[in-house]
Amino acid sequence: MARVSPIPAELVARATVSYDALQTVGETVYWIEGRPDGDVLVRWTASDGAQDVLPEGFHVASYVHEYGGGAYLATERDLWFCNADDQRIYHANDGRPPVPVTLAPSSPRALRYADLRLLPGTDKLICVRERHEADGSVHNELVILPVDGSADPKAIVAGDDFYMSPEPSPDGKRLAWVSWNAPLMPWDGSWLWVADIQPDGTLTDLRFVAGGEEESVCQPRWSPDGVLHLVSDRSGWWNLYAWRDDRLDPVIKGEFEVAAAPWEFGYRTYAFQNAQIVAVIQQGPEHHLVTRRPDGSLEPVVLPYTSIKPYLALAGQKLTFIGSSPTKLPTVVLFHLDNPTQELTTNDLGIDSASLAQPERFVFPTRDGYEAYGVYYTPMSKSDQLPPLLVRAHPGPTANWPLRLDLHAQYFTSRGFAVADIDYRGSTGYGRAYRLQLRERWGSIDSTDCADAALHLATTGRADSKRVALWGASAGGYTVLHALAMPDVFATGIARSAVVDLETWSRAAPKFQAHHAELLHSERPYGAGISEASIRRPLLLVHGDEDRVTPLRQAQALIQGLNCTSHLVIVPRTGHTLRMPSDVRHVLCMELDHLRSM
Numbered sequence: 001m002a003r004v005s006p007i008p009a010e011l012v013a014r015a016t017v018s019y020d021a022l023q024t025v026g027e028t029v030y031w032i033e034g035r036p037d038g039d040v041l042v043r044w045t046a047s048d049g050a051q052d053v054l055p056e057g058f059h060v061a062s063y064v065h066e067y068g069g070g071a072y073l074a075t076e077r078d079l080w081f082c083n084a085d086d087q088r089i090y091h092a093n094d095g096r097p098p099v100p101v102t103l104a105p106s107s108p109r110a111l112r113y114a115d116l117r118l119l120p121g122t123d124k125l126i127c128v129r130e131r132h133e134a135d136g137s138v139h140n141e142l143v144i145l146p147v148d149g150s151a152d153p154k155a156i157v158a159g160d161d162f163y164m165s166p167e168p169s170p171d172g173k174r175l176a177w178v179s180w181n182a183p184l185m186p187w188d189g190s191w192l193w194v195a196d197i198q199p200d201g202t203l204t205d206l207r208f209v210a211g212g213e214e215e216s217v218c219q220p221r222w223s224p225d226g227v228l229h230l231v232s233d234r235s236g237w238w239n240l241y242a243w244r245d246d247r248l249d250p251v252i253k254g255e256f257e258v259a260a261a262p263w264e265f266g267y268r269t270y271a272f273q274n275a276q277i278v279a280v281i282q283q284g285p286e287h288h289l290v291t292r293r294p295d296g297s298l299e300p301v302v303l304p305y306t307s308i309k310p311y312l313a314l315a316g317q318k319l320t321f322i323g324s325s326p327t328k329l330p331t332v333v334l335f336h337l338d339n340p341t342q343e344l345t346t347n348d349l350g351i352d353s354a355s356l357a358q359p360e361r362f363v364f365p366t367r368d369g370y371e372a373y374g375v376y377y378t379p380m381s382k383s384d385q386l387p388p389l390l391v392r393a394h395p396g397p398t399a400n401w402p403l404r405l406d407l408h409a410q411y412f413t414s415r416g417f418a419v420a421d422i423d424y425r426g427s428t429g430y431g432r433a434y435r436l437q438l439r440e441r442w443g444s445i446d447s448t449d450c451a452d453a454a455l456h457l458a459t460t461g462r463a464d465s466k467r468v469a470l471w472g473a474s475a476g477g478y479t480v481l482h483a484l485a486m487p488d489v490f491a492t493g494i495a496r497s498a499v500v501d502l503e504t505w506s507r508a509a510p511k512f513q514a515h516h517a518e519l520l521h522s523e524r525p526y527g528a529g530i531s532e533a534s535i536r537r538p539l540l541l542v543h544g545d546e547d548r549v550t551p552l553r554q555a556q557a558l559i560q561g562l563n564c565t566s567h568l569v570i571v572p573r574t575g576h577t578l579r580m581p582s583d584v585r586h587v588l589c590m591e592l593d594h595l596r597s598m
Contacts, residue, residue: 006381006414009588011349012407013581019322019332019345021266023074024313029320029344030074031311031332032060036579038084041072044332044344055097059084062114062265064130064140065162065512066548069264070115073125080116080125080147087112089125091147101149107134114265115164120172123147124201126156128163128265130511138511142166142177144201156203157193162186162512164265169222173197176209176220176228183515187261187398187428187435189213192220192230194243209243210234216432218262223272231259231269233432240270240279252292257282260310261398261428271314273337278319280308282429284361284373285403285421289321303341305333307404320344324404327353355380357413359403359421364456366425370437372449373430375401376462377409377419387418389463390595391454391490393483395474397438397446397520400427411588417595418463424449424479426520442475442520447483454489467491469595474550474576475499477541481558485534491598494591496542497576500554508551538565540594542587544574567594 018034029044030053038059044050054060061084062068072081079092080101087109090098105111112130119126124144131139140162143153157163160179164186167176175197180190191211195203210232211217218238220230228243229251238259240252252258252270258279259269270279277292278301287308289301305323309330313320317337324330329347336342357377366372379387390412394401401421409419423429424446426438438446450470458465470493472480477498484493499505502517509516539562543555552570559568569590571583578584 007351007355007407007411009411009585009592010581011351012411012588013585015329015347015349015407016579016581016584017347019330020309020311021069021071022311022313022320022322022332023072024315024318024320025074025076026315027318028074029313029332029334030072031322032071034579036581039071041079041081050344053079054081054092058090058098062112063087063109064112064114064128064265066510067264067512068114070128070164070266073116073118075118078147082113082116089113089116089127089145089149091149099149101145101147102153107132115166117166117168118147119144119168119197120170122172126166126168126175128166129153129155140511154201156201160191164262165218165220167220167222168197169226169228170224171226175203176222176230178211178218178220183518184213185398185513185516185519186218187216188519189215190217192217194228210241210248218259219267219269221268221270221272224274229270236433237431240277251277252279252281252290252298254281254298255283255431257429257431261396263396263399267310268312269310271312271319273314273317273319278312278314278337280310280312280321284429285375285401285423287402301335303335304328307402324402326359326403326405327356329405329407351410355414356405356410357419361403362456364453366445366449366452368445368448370425372425372453373423373427374453375403375421375423376457377413377421378462379413379416379418381414381416383416386458386461386464387416388467388595388598389418389420389454389457389469391420391422391450391468391470393422393424393446393450393470393472393476393479394427395472395476396428397424397426397442397475397479398428398435400429408588412592412595415592418457420453420457420463422450422453439519440521442517443478443482446479447486450479450483451486451489467598469493469598471495471591473497477550478502480539481535484537484539487536490537492538492540492594494540494542494594496578496587497544497547497550498541498555499550500558504554505550509549513549535562535566538563538594538597540566540591541568542571542590543568544571544576544578546574547576549576565597 021032023030039061041053041060062071062082092098110132129143142157145153161181192209238257241248275294309322319335332344334342359375457463473496477495480493480495
């Protein structure tokens with residue numbers, strides 16, 4: 001295979017398909033394929049391969065919390081899904097056109113659904129519903145409805161700000177669910193409940209299981225024998241527990257995470273296999289698959305993947321997951337626990353692995369005496385001079401940089417740039433204490449951690465201290481804006497879909513995030529720390545004109561007060577992320593031109 005260097009923008013732009021939301025039904029595998037024109041449900045069978053499930057014009061997506069997830073439910077005969085355009089639940093089976101089972105709302109997307117579950121032994125669905133009222137208020141609740149839409153959904157749990165993961169027990173007699181209230185996010189503090197389900201769908205004998213303001217609980221699941229399991233960070237790490245006789249017994253415990261921060265519905269990072277449990281554990285940027293034996297021991301499963309998305313699906317001896325590595329884009333993997341793996345999707349762009357920069361994990365000291373973490377990519381083109389450095393702040397801010405093939409990073413390393421991805425304090429994968437260090441200091445320690453990483457790499461001979469740039473998207477863009485006010489570290493910055501002004505953003509953000517800043521920023525008004533005058537370096541802003549998470553008008557207001565070396569690129573017909581290959585290609589070239597000017 002021919003060596004690809006430098007990696008062309010066109011090639012990066014072609015890698016716009018994503019895979020998410022796995023489900024298995026017997027020998028059949030389902031997933032959502034994120035394509036430039038929308039999210040499409042795909043079904044794979046050994047006889048027919050991968051095929052689109054729904055007729056043209058239907059795209060599967062939930063917009064509860066705007067980030068969605070949990071948008072469909074497949075069984076042996078039936079399929080229920082949330083349609084992207086109108087957010088109604090539709091039913092499909094036997095190849096007939098989908099029919100709606102929920103009423104059309106009075107205004108577009110006023111009623112939204114997620115986390116669809118079938119109540120065993122009945123003809124009813126239980127799910128999360130989000131109601132957008134005419135007065136601008138938003139209400140979340142759990143509802144029950146007939147699978148055929150013969151009656152309107154009925155609220156069965158309400159009163160808290162947010163709900164997720166309604167999980168009926170295998171016998172259909174009990175329901176578990178998670179709730180939380182602002183200003184907490186679900187990874188800050190949440191509550192797990194259990195109640196009995198009556199024949200008419202009402203709940204009785206409500207019981208508190210675990211959680212609180214200082215404990216995050218998530219992913220309740222019932223084992224086949226009816227024991228409730230859950231993930232909790234009460235130990236300082238998201239570990240797996242079983243609830244028996246009103247106590248929590250550790251099941252998979254250690255200094256690693258058995259969950260991902262629940263930004264979306266439908267995450268599943270563990271699955272039951274007879275008397276064993278298969279789970280994904282995260283340590284920093286890396287994921288591993290382990291099997292818990294009946295005696296409690298953990299056995300690692302050796303696989304060529306270093307990143308596994310939080311969607312495990314297990315049927316019999318066949319485990320399905322979405323895996324990737326520093327040399328492989330994400331792919332849907334069917335793993336026979338007794339046989340070799342089979343990749344069900346192809347994302348081969350014809351890149352020779354010899355032309356890829358390999359990531360190197362590193363630890364660096366922070367100016368206030370702590371340690372933080374990053375991944376460093378050496379530039380592929382050799383030079384006698386120290387390379388320019390592109391530091392990248394991940395979005396979230398409660399997220400991390402997974403150890404997988406990142407063509408954005410490779411695009412720049414193939415052009416002589418070193419790249420450093422920083423898991424600043426507040427990132428996931430390093431335990432609760434590390435995650436909470438960002439509280440009341442967003443825009444401060446995330447920015448200084450990125451700066452300290454750059455200084456560390458410069459002093460250790462891996463970067464030119466005079467040519468260091470900072471890149472960030474969404475919350476990472478907010479990090480960029482603050483860091484550019486710091487002297488003598490960053491020569492320039494790039495911010496995609498940036499959070500600009502916290503006060504304005506908190507009013508415009510979805511209900512899910514509207515109070516996020518209350519825990520992450522210590523002062524009001526939030527925007528007091530950012531002004532046009534404080535940004536001392538050239539800045540490239542990239543923003544979609546249909547962004548519902550970080551409105552474009554904030555970026556427009558900021559750019560008006562900046563100097564002539566700063567620019568705003570508005571991407572038409574685009575939301576919070578770039579999906580169209582032409583847009584990806586255009587923005588990449590703009591970013592490269594901007595970085596070459598430093």
